[in-house]
Amino acid sequence: MSDAILVSIIMTLVASSTPILLAALGELVVEKSGVLNLGVEGMMLCGAVAGFAVAFSTGSIALGLVASVLAGIATAMVFAVLTLSLTANQVATGLALTIFGIGTSSLIGAGFVGKTIERLGPVFPAALSEHPWLRALFGHDIVVYLSLALVLGVSWFLSRTRPGLILRAVGENDASAHAIGYPVIAIRYAAVAFGGALAGLGGAYFSLALTPMWADRLTAGRGWIALALVVFSAWKPGRLLLGAYLFGAVMTFELQAKAAGISWIAPEVLAMAPYLATIAVLTMMSLGRKTGRLDAPACLGKPFSAP
Amino acid sequence: MTASPRDRADAPPRLALSQISKSFPGVKANEDISLSVRAGEIHAVLGENGAGKSTLVKIIYGVQQADGGSIAWNGETVSIPSPKAARRLGIGMVFQHFSLFDAMTVIENIALGLDEAVDRDELKARVAKVLESYSLPLDPEREVHTLSVGERQRIEIVRCLLQKPKLLIMDEPTSVLTPQEVDRLFETLRQIAAQGCSILYISHKLHEIKALCDTATILRGGRVVGTCDPKVETTRRMAELMIGSELRSIEGAHGGTAGMARLAVSDLSMPGEPPFGTHLKEISFEARAGEILGIAGVAGNGQAELLTALSGERLAASPQMIMLDGKPVATTGAGERRAAGLACVPEERNGHAAVPDFSLAENAILTARYRLPLAPQGFIRLGAVKRFAQAVIGRFDVRTTGPAAPARALSGGNLQKFIMGREIGQEPGVLVVSQPTWGVDAGAAAAIRQALVDLAAKGSAVVVISQDLDELLELADRLCVINEGRLTPPRAVADLKIEEIGLMMGGIHGQPEGAAAHA
Numbered sequence A: 001m002s003d004a005i006l007v008s009i010i011m012t013l014v015a016s017s018t019p020i021l022l023a024a025l026g027e028l029v030v031e032k033s034g035v036l037n038l039g040v041e042g043m044m045l046c047g048a049v050a051g052f053a054v055a056f057s058t059g060s061i062a063l064g065l066v067a068s069v070l071a072g073i074a075t076a077m078v079f080a081v082l083t084l085s086l087t088a089n090q091v092a093t094g095l096a097l098t099i100f101g102i103g104t105s106s107l108i109g110a111g112f113v114g115k116t117i118e119r120l121g122p123v124f125p126a127a128l129s130e131h132p133w134l135r136a137l138f139g140h141d142i143v144v145y146l147s148l149a150l151v152l153g154v155s156w157f158l159s160r161t162r163p164g165l166i167l168r169a170v171g172e173n174d175a176s177a178h179a180i181g182y183p184v185i186a187i188r189y190a191a192v193a194f195g196g197a198l199a200g201l202g203g204a205y206f207s208l209a210l211t212p213m214w215a216d217r218l219t220a221g222r223g224w225i226a227l228a229l230v231v232f233s234a235w236k237p238g239r240l241l242l243g244a245y246l247f248g249a250v251m252t253f254e255l256q257a258k259a260a261g262i263s264w265i266a267p268e269v270l271a272m273a274p275y276l277a278t279i280a281v282l283t284m285m286s287l288g289r290k291t292g293r294l295d296a297p298a299c300l301g302k303p304f305s306a307p
Numbered sequence B: 001m002t003a004s005p006r007d008r009a010d011a012p013p014r015l016a017l018s019q020i021s022k023s024f025p026g027v028k029a030n031e032d033i034s035l036s037v038r039a040g041e042i043h044a045v046l047g048e049n050g051a052g053k054s055t056l057v058k059i060i061y062g063v064q065q066a067d068g069g070s071i072a073w074n075g076e077t078v079s080i081p082s083p084k085a086a087r088r089l090g091i092g093m094v095f096q097h098f099s100l101f102d103a104m105t106v107i108e109n110i111a112l113g114l115d116e117a118v119d120r121d122e123l124k125a126r127v128a129k130v131l132e133s134y135s136l137p138l139d140p141e142r143e144v145h146t147l148s149v150g151e152r153q154r155i156e157i158v159r160c161l162l163q164k165p166k167l168l169i170m171d172e173p174t175s176v177l178t179p180q181e182v183d184r185l186f187e188t189l190r191q192i193a194a195q196g197c198s199i200l201y202i203s204h205k206l207h208e209i210k211a212l213c214d215t216a217t218i219l220r221g222g223r224v225v226g227t228c229d230p231k232v233e234t235t236r237r238m239a240e241l242m243i244g245s246e247l248r249s250i251e252g253a254h255g256g257t258a259g260m261a262r263l264a265v266s267d268l269s270m271p272g273e274p275p276f277g278t279h280l281k282e283i284s285f286e287a288r289a290g291e292i293l294g295i296a297g298v299a300g301n302g303q304a305e306l307l308t309a310l311s312g313e314r315l316a317a318s319p320q321m322i323m324l325d326g327k328p329v330a331t332t333g334a335g336e337r338r339a340a341g342l343a344c345v346p347e348e349r350n351g352h353a354a355v356p357d358f359s360l361a362e363n364a365i366l367t368a369r370y371r372l373p374l375a376p377q378g379f380i381r382l383g384a385v386k387r388f389a390q391a392v393i394g395r396f397d398v399r400t401t402g403p404a405a406p407a408r409a410l411s412g413g414n415l416q417k418f419i420m421g422r423e424i425g426q427e428p429g430v431l432v433v434s435q436p437t438w439g440v441d442a443g444a445a446a447a448i449r450q451a452l453v454d455l456a457a458k459g460s461a462v463v464v465i466s467q468d469l470d471e472l473l474e475l476a477d478r479l480c481v482i483n484e485g486r487l488t489p490p491r492a493v494a495d496l497k498i499e500e501i502g503l504m505m506g507g508i509h510g511q512p513e514g515a516a517a518h519a
């Protein structure tokens, strides 16, 4: 296998992992604050369609990315108002949000089906990535670098900063956090908004970078993978990165295998491979630790209303 | 008493409440409560379980908002919309139900209790200083879920002391401390008060209030029913003011004509829950029909581990290590042990002994279904469950709106009464309880102790694990001490002096037959 092919595989791997990584990272912060938002897929789709619509109409990918973030936040706020202010059931509301997102994106996207735009290009000048191996380092678009920076940022925020400590405290024991005097609901609003922003951006990565063309249900269930990754990574940003890239790697392998016409494995089994491999690896990493139950934020999914 | 700032009559009181009222659905928790606290005064708030003490201090600390009335701070009317506002005024509070975060370390928990961001190293230094000057042992790097209740409480106390408060509110701070620890805490509190800080002190232990407090305000049913000087009033008189009637004494304690062993534990060893659990080492004892066996010890010496080993939450290595009525049960699960007649009550009521979000009736099913026909063939008989819960509520005078009330809505003592009633009501052959009267008022504590004595008199074996020596001496026929996971051989209570036990509990072994002899 030549370097060029290997590098192009790496490029595909990174690109296909990035939207999952973004959405999962956002959901990780949401869950750390004690909120379970199952509507990741819906928020991704809203971000995807908003990003595409704006990029198509204005011709600016940058504006498209901004729009996707805003759309993700707006969708997340619907969830936040229902579950945090009106203490609706988070699981039911999250599922409804997914359906809402699918419908809304179909509606808005109806006029754009099959339309294409210029895809999001690499951030560094082409001269830097002439050599194939340099391309693997410098040939990615801005969102890829942003997502990696966000992994570091979220990890640092949660473990090293006071606001991060407070956010974890709210997810760990909302009643205590309230008793000490932290604004539980406000903090959860902020976390849910952050989750929406990253899910929206992750969705837009599909429509602006991966397949710069609108198609219905473009995200193809990646929001659910993101949700599962958060759990299997034990709410740790570093493992999330590993999980997302592992998923991307096996998926790329699957595509390569298909393209190469390998027929001795049933295509259904190949299609399952990314899911199985990711779950197997992340589960094995958590094996043998007795403190498993302490990984999950203790108040995850529980409604809170100030007494 | 020498002239100190607190005696200046012209100065406005540090804190003055007037006509504070607060209602919850179905209860008036506070009604027209007025009281004032001078600078440097240690002021007790007394009252039965559910009298509204916690509610009142939560209003002062800004956790809850009064429906009516006003609060004056140093003579100026203030509103306290949040705990943060309270802390800005200089009010600190140690909660009855700790506000701690289990999965976080001690130092993180302390940092969360501070309003300003403090550099980690600086905070560590400050915490170390406070720990040292009040001689409180506590490891800042441990995670809270690995700590005993007593240790958890120290976190709360340190949190407050770091803020150099002007008014310190303590809601039942000594429930889980040993006599020595209580003495040390009192020295600390007196020292703080001498520096001009006022203290609002809630406790059910009236002798503590006599020893510590300058004034007492007594609540009953949410209203002030009197004030007194605890230094001159007898504890009995204060208890009667609280409950509004005469206090009963326990009858029939120490009358134990002990029969055959119902619970026999032999050479029970079990590694502690990593990383910080206490290892149980070769524990052997017998609890006989008709007797109450007391187990004393400082928190964190293996009591929790012993209770989980007995209850079946953790299984021992060989079945013969625990024999129940002659049958080996050490490797059978909690449900089977309950069915066979071994009931256990852990010290942590919310979350371990009861599910906070379940109703009392549902909580009753959880343990009582093994011995009472509440859910035959897996189908719940709602009528029977409700009747059983209602019977417990009635017999133990649990103050609540009924069997449908969620466990978390009950005041601490009332939930304890319900849990004790649930277990005693099943008439188990062996009952193991940890801190049976923790946070329970004097009247109700007497009722619970009486029920334990009665249960033993009917032929059950009762094991009481407690840090309250007075309680153990009042109840138990025989007493052992648990220390670093080892249990001393039991001794008849009649032969023991309280100082001896206190020393054994503190780990200072003066006697050859003490725990040290086994080490």
Ligand SMILES: Nc1ncnc2c1ncn2[C@@H]1O[C@H](COP(=O)(O)OP(=O)(O)OP(=O)(O)O)[C@@H](O)[C@H]1O
Pocket: A307, B024, B025, B027, B028, B029, B047, B048, B049, B050, B051, B052, B053, B054, B055, B056, B096, B399, B400, B409, B410, B411, B412, B413, B414, B439, B441
């Ligand atoms: N959040 C709440 N919701 C409903 N009722 C409540 C709530 N908090 C307290 N109560 C009720 O208000 C009354 C007073 O409770 P409070 O906790 O102040 O009692 P307490 O005097 O502190 O009792 P204890 O000695 O048992 O701690 C009780 O009847 C209790 O059930």
Ligand SMILES: [Mg+2]
Pocket: B053, B054, B055, B096, B171, B411, B412
């Ligand atoms: Mg209370």
